[in-house]
Amino acid sequence: MALDLANPAQTPHLRLSFEFFPPKSEEMEGQLWATVRDLAGWQPDFVSVTYGAGGTTRAPTLSTVRRLIAETTLPTAAHLTCVDATKADVAHVVEEFRAAGVKHFVALRGDPSGGVGTAYQPHPGGYENAAALVRGLRDIDDFEISVSAYPEKHPESPDEVLDIDMLKRKVDNGATRALTQFFFDNDIFERYLNRVRAAGITIPIVPGIMPIQNLTQLKRFASMCGATVPARLDPRFAGLDDKPEERANVAADVAAEQIDDLTTRGVNEFHLYTMNRAPLVNATLARLGLVRAASADNSAGAAA
Numbered sequence: 222m223a224l225d226l227a228n229p230a231q232t233p234h235l236r237l238s239f240e241f242f243p244p245k246s247e248e249m250e251g252q253l254w255a256t257v258r259d260l261a262g263w264q265p266d267f268v269s270v271t272y273g274a275g276g277t278t279r280a281p282t283l284s285t286v287r288r289l290i291a292e293t294t295l296p297t298a299a300h301l302t303c304v305d306a307t308k309a310d311v312a313h314v315v316e317e318f319r320a321a322g323v324k325h326f327v328a329l330r331g332d333p334s335g336g337v338g339t340a341y342q343p344h345p346g347g348y349e350n351a352a353a354l355v356r357g358l359r360d361i362d363d364f365e366i367s368v369s370a371y372p373e374k375h376p377e378s379p380d381e382v383l384d385i386d387m388l389k390r391k392v393d394n395g396a397t398r399a400l401t402q403f404f405f406d407n408d409i410f411e412r413y414l415n416r417v418r419a420a421g422i423t424i425p426i427v428p429g430i431m432p433i434q435n436l437t438q439l440k441r442f443a444s445m446c447g448a449t450v451p452a453r454l455d456p457r458f459a460g461l462d463d464k465p466e467e468r469a470n471v472a473a474d475v476a477a478e479q480i481d482d483l484t485t486r487g488v489n490e491f492h493l494y495t496m497n498r499a500p501l502v503n504a505t506l507a508r509l510g511l512v513r514a515a516s517a518d519n520s521a522g523a524a525a
């Protein structure tokens with residue numbers, strides 16, 4: 222039975238993780254740390270920091286991760302890609318993250334350096350895909366390793382069977398959790414999960430939830446990621462382009478309804494794409510009846 226979203230007495234026990242990206246300006250830096258402080262009260266299992274295409278944000282990712290570890294008690298995962306990097310380059314970066322205190326990586330192949338839609342060329346001295354990177358990380362240390370999963374298959378994947386086969390290779394090489402690409406149709410996720418389990422994959426497959434800040438922009442981004450945005454969302458956001466408050470309310474309703482429905486299907490772990498903004502995430506989780514910790518211990522030292 223679905224939760225009564227207006228009845229906090231039915232508070233579910235959900236495990237959460239929050240994804241951030243490294244800030245590109247001083248203003249964005251301030252926004253990120255305000256967001257971290259704000260969201261820490263939800264006591265996520267971990268937070269993660271993305272790694273830019275072609276390794277372009279190695280330094281900002283590293284400094285963001287360093288600060289999260291130094292100034293908060295939030296368990297922090299570093300995303301890592303192997304685009305345009307030799308195995309030695311990757312080992313060097315891993316060493317830097319490890320020295321900063323990182324014990325958990327989100328291991329990814331990364332997008333082709335020519336841009337999404339171009340053919341991926343592994344570096345001749347590097348890892349050919351995420352499965353090989355997972356094996357490389359596992360050989361370096363006993364890290365916790367999360368990987369990607371694609372309920373609507375990766376756009377480069379010839380078919381769903383091969384796509385799940387790649388997930389299986391990542392798990393066989395040592396991945397312990399998969400975080401999914403965002404999706405909005407829970408039936409698609411449930412079908413995918415059934416196929417993943419039928420393939421003998423038993424690690425947690427954690428749905429990636431994207432609260433919709435802007436439907437038009439999201440559609441553009443989703444089409445590059447091979448994710449579909451159901452037409453049923455159009456009328457909900459219609460006419461709200463110039464009404465940010467109403468739009469935010471609808472967005473929080475949509476995300477909370479999606480999470481609530483997934484809980485009725487037995488899912489209790491969620492990875493939220495925060496876009497470095499707290500209000501929509503807060504509104505979504507509050508609608509689910511979740512309660513923040515009284516004092517945000519986790520962010521105690523996260524000064525702006």
Ligand code: FAD
Nearest residue numbers: 271272300329330331332350351369375378384387400402
């Ligand atoms: P892989 O798992 O190696 O492959 C993806 C798919 O491509 C496979 O499922 C498979 O179907 C197909 N494929 C790959 N190789 C082969 C092959 N040899 N034969 C047949 N099929 C093949 N990108 C960033 O740059 N930085 C980030 O921080 C980042 N974070 C992400 C976090 C999450 C949770 C997700 C879902 C994605 C993230 N991405 C990030 C995007 C990701 O880098 C891209 O989707 C990239 O194109 C694929 O990387 P992967 O690790 O999923 O690749």
